Amino acid sequence: MPAPLLLSLALAAALRAGAAERRAAAAAIVFGVNGHDDRPAYPLSQAEAVFKLLDQRNLRSYRFDVDLRNFAVLDRLVALSRQYRISRHCNC
Incomplete structure (x- = not known):
């Protein structure tokens, strides 16, 4: 795979993971x-x-x-x- 495509895929995965963490943190509000x-x-x-x-x-x-x-x-x-x-x- 070309390096720019690999970098784009890694960045997209990291953004999705960060969004999931934020959703999990929001659920903890009491x-x-x-x-x-x-x-x-x-x-x-x-x-x-x-x-x-x-x-x-x-x-x-x-x-x-x-x-x-x-x-x-x-x-x-x-x-x-x-x-x-x-x-x-x-x-x-």
């Missing part, structure tokens, strides 16, 4: 939501419905802003996040 649990507009009684919806929509991250001394709320959020395989992030 989407999620912010929560404001145990406030008047966000009662803790609705927390399970929220986590169930996150799971159904494949949203795997939940960021919350609960006081870290509020163990009742934290215990409930931790249990739900484990049950529905959703990671927790404190925005404290």
